[in-house]
Amino acid sequence: MEFTTPFFREFAESYSERSGPRLAKTLRPDVSTEKLRKICKSHNAHDIKSSLKRGLQLNAALADGLDQQEVQGWVDVYVAYWNGAKAILAARESSGDDGQSSELVWTKVYAAWTELVNVLIRGYQNCGFEAWTLPCLYVVCKHLRVFASNADDERNNNTSIDDSAAATFQDDFDPETNKRQKLEDCARVLSRVFMLCQSDRAPLEESRKWGIYYIANLLLKTYFKLNSASLSKNILNSLRAGGRDMPSFKAFPRSQQVTFKYHQGVLAFLEENYVDAETYLTEAWNDCYKNSVRNKELILTYLIPCRLVTNHTLPTEKLLAQYPRLQKLFLPLCRCIKRGELHKFDLALQEGEDEFVKRRIYLTLERGRDIALRNLLRKVFIARGFEEAKDGEKPVRRSRVPVAEFAAAISLGSQERIDNDEVECLLANMIYKNHMKGYISRQHGIVVLSKSGAFPGTGV
Amino acid sequence: MASSQTQIKKDDKAAAASKAEAQAPEQKPAALEEDDEFEDFPVDDWEQEDTEAASGGAAQHLWEESWDDDDTSDDFSAQLKEELKKVDAAKKR
Numbered sequence: 024m025e026f027t028t029p030f031f032r033e034f035a036e037s038y039s040e041r042s043g044p045r046l047a048k049t050l051r052p053d054v055s056t057e058k059l060r061k062i063c064k065s066h067n068a069h070d071i072k073s074s075l076k077r078g079l080q081l082n083a084a085l086a087d088g089l090d091q092q093e094v095q096g097w098v099d100v101y102v103a104y105w106n107g108a109k110a111i112l113a114a115r116e117s118s119g120d121d122g123q124s125s126e127l128v129w130t131k132v133y134a135a136w137t138e139l140v141n142v143l144i145r146g147y148q149n150c151g152f153e154a155w156t157l158p159c160l161y162v163v164c165k166h167l168r169v170f171a172s173n174a175d176d177e178r179n180n181n182t183s184i185d186d187s188a189a190a191t192f193q194d195d196f197d198p199e200t201n202k203r204q205k206l207e208d209c210a211r212v213l214s215r216v217f218m219l220c221q222s223d224r225a226p227l228e229e230s231r232k233w234g235i236y237y238i239a240n241l242l243l244k245t246y247f248k249l250n251s252a253s254l255s256k257n258i259l260n261s262l263r264a265g266g267r268d269m270p271s272f273k274a275f276p277r278s279q280q281v282t283f284k285y286h287q288g289v290l291a292f293l294e295e296n297y298v299d300a301e302t303y304l305t306e307a308w309n310d311c312y313k314n315s316v317r318n319k320e321l322i323l324t325y326l327i328p329c330r331l332v333t334n335h336t337l338p339t340e341k342l343l344a345q346y347p348r349l350q351k352l353f354l355p356l357c358r359c360i361k362r363g364e365l366h367k368f369d370l371a372l373q374e375g376e377d378e379f380v381k382r383r384i385y386l387t388l389e390r391g392r393d394i395a396l397r398n399l400l401r402k403v404f405i406a407r408g409f410e411e412a413k414d415g416e417k418p419v420r421r422s423r424v425p426v427a428e429f430a431a432a433i434s435l436g437s438q439e440r441i442d443n444d445e446v447e448c449l450l451a452n453m454i455y456k457n458h459m460k461g462y463i464s465r466q467h468g469i470v471v472l473s474k475s476g477a478f479p480g481t482g483v
Numbered sequence: 484m485a486s487s488q489t490q491i492k493k494d495d496k497a498a499a500a501s502k503a504e505a506q507a508p509e510q511k512p513a514a515l516e517e518d519d520e521f522e523d524f525p526v527d528d529w530e531q532e533d534t535e536a537a538s539g540g541a542a543q544h545l546w547e548e549s550w551d552d553d554d555t556s557d558d559f560s561a562q563l564k565e566e567l568k569k570v571d572a573a574k575k576r
Contacts, residue, residue, distance in 0.1 A: 165523075244520055244521065247520070248520070276527045276528035277524075277528050277529055277534070278523075278524040278526065278527050278528060278529075281524070282521055282524075285521050286521070308535055308536075309534060309535060309536035310534050310535070310536065311534065311535045312524050312525070312526065312529050312533060312534070312535075313533055313534060313535050313537075313538040314525070314533075315522065315524055315525070317522050318521055318522055318524070319535060321519075321521055330546065336546040336547060336548075337546065337547045338545060338546060338547070339544050339545060339546060339547050341544050342544065342545050342546075361547070361550070362557060362559050362560070363559075363563075364559050382519075398550060399563075401550065402560070402563060403563075403567065405551075406563070406564060406567055407567075425570065425574065427570050427573075427574070428567055428570050428571075431566045431567060431569070431570045432563055432566065432567070434566075435559075435562060435563060435566050436563075481550045482549065482550070482551070
């Protein structure tokens with residue numbers, strides 16, 4: 024919104040209503056190019072400060088409770104916003120021409136927008152900005168991340184040749200870090216904002232601590248993109264440490280809760296802490312907005328491998344059918360696991376390897392082979408049927424299974440001849456991992472299975 | 484000597500291949516990573532009834548509860564039965 028009477032009225036009204044979201048709208052950079060042009064042209068570098076000051080002061084009476092210091096703070100904020108708007112306009116206009124401009128326009132946008140974040144931080148530190156204005160900080164920080172990525176992409180497209188040359192000559196030069204320069208800088212700026220929220224000692228109801236999960240989520244997304252699990256852990260630890268003086272997690276908006284739980288779950292997953300991962304991801308799933316299909320899909324991408332390991336369950340085909348991407352990713356594997364087709368399982372794992380590795384679920388899914396083997400052995404057990412029934416008693420499954428039968432099944436499943444020693448080894452492993460209960464009698468070449476729950480958790 | 488030379492050549496080739504590999508996928512994943520990110524929700528907060536858990540239906544049948552085959556007609560099950568029969572027959576002989 025250009026800085027004319029309607030803007031000053033909007034500002035004053037938002038202020039008297041104490042409406043953060045409404046005030047935050049005046050700081051949005053994602054407006055039409057035409058609007059941006061109006062904002063930029065409404066003033067020049069000489070008069071912007073004085074006319075903003077005049078305008079805000081004139082309406083200060085309307086915006087009750089707005090003092091001198093705050094006015095000065097907001098003048099600085101809007102001047103910084105105006106500078107940002109000019110940079111964005113320039114960037115949009117230059118990319119409109121031919122796409123390949125010689126100047127790094129988004130780098131300039133990023134610099135201008137970082138300045139806006141800094142001015143806002145100072146507003147909270149020195150000018151008495153209150154916690155209800157936090158949505159302003161959200162809007163500005165959210166776009167800082169976008170601009171950082173734009174700047175990195177632009178630079179990488181322009182100078183990619185120089186970069187790779189440097190990479191080959193220097194061993195300690197990591198081209199990946201250089202590629203993400205601005206995003207890394209953005210992470211540092213955001214972590215200052217995080218501190219700004221966390222260190223507020225005002226009473227809870229008017230504390231910036233209410234901003235902590237929004238900012239933490241932005242930081243987590245940024246660290247994920249930078250591939251830094253350890254920095255992500257720092258955020259979680261820092262939140263845990265401040266836990267006692269924080270508002271209750273359940274009091275935050277669901278969007279923030281679910282986003283946080285998702286990242287917390289994926290982090291636990293990457294650390295192979297599958298029990299915690301399942302808890303967090305299940306919570307994220309249950310509370311997720313029902314229409315956010317992509318986010319539900321992302322949650323399941325980790326929850327499915329997770330449950331395979333924790334309680335050896337597979338998603339139903341009905342569930343997968345609702346998410347074509349997941350169906351493609353998991354259905355072949357799931358079918359092989361269920362049927363016990365070991366060889367086809369290996370093929371399916373190979374087939375999806377790139378996708379699995381990229382999502383960092385490969386190693387977890389690999390563990391599904393044990394479940395496939397368990398199911399295969401279970402089929403042998405089931406196929407052997409029951410002992411001859413004694414009158415009036417419940418039929419009992421035949422629990423002495425020749426190793427040769429297991430060997431035949433395993434050979435069929437893995438599509439290659441497996442000798443008995445190796446089969447015994449696989450069986451011993453299954454028993455050790457508690458997928459199967461019983462013992463091997465080498466003398467007789469049989470496996471004696473437990474009469475109560477030979478395959479724990481599978482109903483037999 | 485000859486073998487060590489071919490070894491070097493092989494290494495060169497492998498290095499060249501890995502370099503090509505390293506460069507080729509650079510373009511693609513960037514775009515993919517982009518939509519791998521957890522998205523902003525269209526709304527800030529929502530009621531219990533708009534959560535996945537409460538939307539019912541789907542919530543009931545997320546996970547397979549039984550390991551018993553619904554379709555015993557699949558090829559593999561049939562083959563397995565045949566194999567087991569063969570083992571049984573061999574033993575009786």
